[in-house]
Amino acid sequence: MSILPTKNELGFYEIRLESIGGLGANLAGKMLAEAGVLGLGLNGSNFSSYGSEKKGSPVKSFIRFCDATTDIRAHSPIEEPHVIGVFHEALYKTVNVSSGLKSDGIILVNSARVFDEVKRDLNLQHGTLAIVDALKIAVKEKTRVNTAMLGALFRICDFLDPEAIRNVIKRTFEKKYPQLVEANIRTFDRGYEEVVFKKYETPQDTHQNTFSRPLSSLGFATQTIGGVLTTQGNSMEKDLGGSRQGYIPKFDKESCINCASCDTVCPDLCFVWDKRVNKRGKQIMTLQGIDYQYCKGCLKCIEACPTSALSTIQEKQGFTHDNKVSQNFPYISGGIS
Numbered sequence: 001m002s003i004l005p006t007k008n009e010l011g012f013y014e015i016r017l018e019s020i021g022g023l024g025a026n027l028a029g030k031m032l033a034e035a036g037v038l039g040l041g042l043n044g045s046n047f048s049s050y051g052s053e054k055k056g057s058p059v060k061s062f063i064r065f066c067d068a069t070t071d072i073r074a075h076s077p078i079e080e081p082h083v084i085g086v087f088h089e090a091l092y093k094t095v096n097v098s099s100g101l102k103s104d105g106i107i108l109v110n111s112a113r114v115f116d117e118v119k120r121d122l123n124l125q126h127g128t129l130a131i132v133d134a135l136k137i138a139v140k141e142k143t144r145v146n147t148a149m150l151g152a153l154f155r156i157c158d159f160l161d162p163e164a165i166r167n168v169i170k171r172t173f174e175k176k177y178p179q180l181v182e183a184n185i186r187t188f189d190r191g192y193e194e195v196v197f198k199k200y201e202t203p204q205d206t207h208q209n210t211f212s213r214p215l216s217s218l219g220f221a222t223q224t225i226g227g228v229l230t231t232q233g234n235s236m237e238k239d240l241g242g243s244r245q246g247y248i249p250k251f252d253k254e255s256c257i258n259c260a261s262c263d264t265v266c267p268d269l270c271f272v273w274d275k276r277v278n279k280r281g282k283q284i285m286t287l288q289g290i291d292y293q294y295c296k297g298c299l300k301c302i303e304a305c306p307t308s309a310l311s312t313i314q315e316k317q318g319f320t321h322d323n324k325v326s327q328n329f330p331y332i333s334g335g336i337s
């Protein structure tokens with residue numbers, strides 16, 4: 001008898017992880033597949049798709065499970081999953097994360113917000129919504145959100161053995177980072193315990209969320225003559241908030257000596273400057289603040305600052321979605337707790 005709770009027409013139980021580069025969804029997908037294959041003897045496969053950037057771009061990780069008697073001959077991205085895991089709410093802005101979710105499927109979101117708000121932003125019509133505050137757990141345990149998300153995913157995929165993933169966590173960390181084994185097991189256990197569920201009834205005659213594949217606006221019929229790109233490429237609208245791991249730099253203007261050491265080390269040109277005339281009538285550049293839209297939370301600027309003008313503070317989960325809360329300046333987006 002199969003231990004899988006449900007299967008599609010090809011005999012697969014499928015999971016899709018929606019994430020942002022840097023949050024560890026690729027590793028979480030690998031560990032999930034390993035726990036099913038090595039721990040339970042299922043057949044399984046896992047692969048990820050991501051852009052060329054190391055951090056900040058959307059990432060998808062796909063996991064397929066089937067009984068040991070079934071061969072896996074499908075290697076395409078998963079379009080109609082039974083379970084979706086959303087690692088960061090900033091993704092809603094650019095990716096239709098719930099696309100293709102089966103009508104009896106479960107979508108897990110890393111969020112500190114209430115069910116109905118998350119449902120509204122996901123545009124979820126039916127199915128089960130699961131929420132875990134993976135960022136809060138990761139910050140508290142000094143680990144990463146992917147392990148807390150794994151805990152919640154194991155609670156959802158209750159045919160998987162949690163003990164199997166504890167062994168995978170041990171194997172993954174004990175060689176290079178033995179000091180992280182215990183903290184990661186605690187993070188996994190908290191994700192498993194703290195995930196909460198709400199089921200939204202499926203109206204009669206409702207089918208699953210239709211899968212939509214993002215299409216390029218330029219094709220053979222619409223491209224310009226010679227295939228010339230007429231718009232300049234830039235990253236002005238990009239929001240790097242999804243790369244942050246729960247901490248951001250806080251700027252204190254009073255302590256700043258305008259030395260620009262922070263700007264020199266910042267990889268994403270987050271520092272906003274303005275011209276001012278000093279007491280001697282000389283024009284100087286003064287630091288106005290940090291544009292959190294581009295800040296990936298690497299905290300290099302804090303190490304570089306020779307005064308206490310920059311310090312580390314904990315970020316309030318979910319603000320990147322609203323992204324309108326200003327700190328010191330109207331044009332500087334982002335917010336702090």
Ligand code: SF4
Nearest residue numbers: 266295296298299301
């Ligand atoms: S933490 Fe500092 S150095 Fe890193 S991206 Fe943000 S502003 Fe730039």
Ligand code: SF4
Nearest residue numbers: 256257259260262305
């Ligand atoms: S490194 Fe510190 S003191 Fe220097 S400009 Fe940046 S915030 Fe101001």
